[in-house]
Every structure is written in C-alpha cells, then in structure tokens.
Amino acid sequence: MPDHPTVDEWLPPHQQHLLYSFAHADTLIENVGSVLLDYVAATPLGLDNRVQEGREDVIVASIAPVPQSVPRQAADVINQLRSALEHALSAEVEHLMGRQLESAEEQAIEMPVPKSDSGLSDWFRHKRRRSLPVLHVDGVLGQRIAALQPPFGTAEDQIHPLRVLAEHSNLSKHRKPAEYALRLGRVIPDYMVPGLEITGEYPADRPLRIGDVLASVPAGTRVPLDIWPTVAIRRPHTREWIVLTHELRALESWVRTIALPTLIAGTSNVDPIPPHLDISKGYPDYSDALSKAQTMPxxxxxxxxxxxxxxxxxxxxxxxxxxxxxxxxxxxxxxxxxxxxxxxxxxxxxxxxxxxxxxxxxxxxxxxxxx
Structure with missing residues (x-):
C-alpha cells in the first residue's frame, strides 16, 4: 500500500457509516460556531468606566447570556464523537469475529478509558470478553486499544484527547450539563501608554463577572481598546477552562484522524475521512457520498x-x-x-x-x- 492509503483503500464497507457520523458532528460544530460568532459580534459585554485613587478602570457592567443552544449542541458533538468510537469498535469486532455477536458479547464491547495500567489489565481480563479473542490483550483490537490509551499517571494523561472526551461525555450523559461561560480572550490596546495595565482584577480561573476590571490607566489617559470575549467549556476532571470551539475542534480531529484509523487500519498514517458532507440530502450509495464530501472541517x-x-x-x-x-x-x-x-x-x-x-x-x- 502507498504511504498514505486513501479512504477507499483503508475504510472497509462495514465502517462506511462513519462518513455520515462525522458529517453530522461537523454540522453540529458549525452550528455551535455560527451561534457563537453572532453572539460575540453582538457585543455581549457591556462596559463602564470607574475612576478611583488616581486611576480609570474599564469594568464589566453587563454580560449577555450565552444562548442555550450552545452547550446542548456542544454536548451533542462530544457524544457523537464518543459514539463514533464505540460504533466503529463494535463493527470491527463483529467483522473480525466473522459472525453475529450474542447479546452478552455485544454488551462487552466498549472503548475503555481506565486511569491506570492495572485498570486496563483488568478490562482485558474481564470474563465478559473471554469469547472475543480480538479484544484480548494480545488480540488485534486489544493492541490497538492499548495504543490509544493516555500515558497513565502523567501530566499528559489529563490532557490526552481520549481522557478529555471520556470525561466530557460521562458528565453530559450521566450527571449534569457541562459548565460553559463567557471569559476574557484578549484585551488589545490600539497603542501602548505609560501606566496601562491589562486585565487588572480578572482572575484566569473563573468566568467573567460584573464588576471585573479589564484594563486600567492613569486617570485622564485615553487609549482605544479591542476587547475579545470568548465562550469556554470547563473540563470536568481538571477544572480548566478551554475555548469551546478549540475543544470541539481538537476532539473531532483526534477521533477522526487518529483514533478511528488506528482502530480500523492499525495506523493513523492514512488519508482521513473527510468531515464535511450535507447529509440532509440522500445519496444513491457510499461512493457517491464520498465523492461529494469535503476535506475542510x-x-x-x-x-x-x-x-x-x-x-x-x-x-x-x-x-x-x-x-x-x-x-x-x-x-x-x-x-x-x-x-x-x-x-x-x-x-x-x-x-x-x-x-x-x-x-x-x-x-x-x-x-x-x-x-
């Protein structure tokens, strides 16, 4: 095979459903982003000036609420990506086993995301997977699953895409909606002036609040400012705030370009499944749909x-x-x-x-x- 097999060469018929799953996730990400662009363009922050102790502060006077479609469609994206992993794994197990699985075997198929090497070993040894040798520790899928795991117990573990995806989806599916909030992206002065201080009283570990100081100058000084707010999601396990669109983009890219090719082809050194396709239209067959799919996410x-x-x-x-x-x-x-x-x-x-x-x-x- 060439260095970079095409989608036709590495994506088998039993996995062609993934083209449509990623198209759906892509549409959801676009919907989230479009709402956020309109929200930010409408200037969600109301600002005021406050003079005290010889300085003039730019403070937050009002905050427009984030549209509620944003957290819900973002959760849909995350859950679609997790589902794509599970669906691909299930289809691959059944294909490699060469038979239809029994109900108990179907329930044994899942993408593990343990928190330690011993947890992964326990998953491989579980009795529910004894009849599925492809999922054993030395089975073809067992080895690929192990290759996708975070480096347990390290700083990288907490930011690994599989860990982040699992934590987000577990929260939104089983416990509560994720935390979303308006935060400060950047404050950019048109020019620098003596005594200018940026983001004076705004701490980095929480959302914006009314009364927060975004910039401060000596009283009587004038300098135009570009203030860029951003909508962020809070990771459940680290409590870190991440720009929402960046989080969705990174997770979608990892699942589509790394995780799924690794599970199916044993390598990510392939042309990825194209992300963009209008699935509100019907297509005669998969080949026709693939020919109309676009590569820009x-x-x-x-x-x-x-x-x-x-x-x-x-x-x-x-x-x-x-x-x-x-x-x-x-x-x-x-x-x-x-x-x-x-x-x-x-x-x-x-x-x-x-x-x-x-x-x-x-x-x-x-x-x-x-x-």
Missing part, C-alpha cells in the same frame, strides 16, 4: 468566515490607501461581493506581490481586481 470554515468578516471591513481602507484615485464606494461594492475565502485570498495575494515585487506591482494587482 467546520472549525476551519468558521475561522475563514471570521477572517472574511474582518477583512471585508479592512480591505476598503487598504485599497483606497494604495489607490487614492479610486472611490471608497467602488471598493466597498467590490469587497461586499467577495466570499470569505476570496477576501482572504485577495489579502494574501496582495501581501505576496507587495513583498516579492514591490508596491507598484501590488497596486496594479488591486487595480486589476476593480476592472
């Missing part, structure tokens, strides 16, 4: 959308600065009709031309775009 598409929004605001100023004879309205009309990807491409190509061939060639590139 939701997190990247959302990043492109965010970049496009920002660039459509910035590009008119760039155009008119480089081409002062062109009206601002002409540039605005052109930019408004660019897709997110096209807006990013315009800026990237402009910067490449400017860096490689100089200002005059960069200006001519922009001028051609407006013809």
């Amino acid at each position: 939701a997190a990247e598409r959302l990043g492109l959308r965010l970049a496009g929004v920002g660039l459509r605001e910035q590009l008119p100023a760039i155009f008119t600065q480089v081409l002062p004879a062109i009206s601002y309205q002409t540039v605005e009309h052109y930019v408004a009709n660019l897709s997110d990807a096209a807006a990013v491409e315009v800026l990237e190509r402009y910067m490449r031309v400017r860096h490689g061939r100089g200002e005059s060639h960069a200006a001519e590139y922009l001028r051609r775009l407006l013809r």
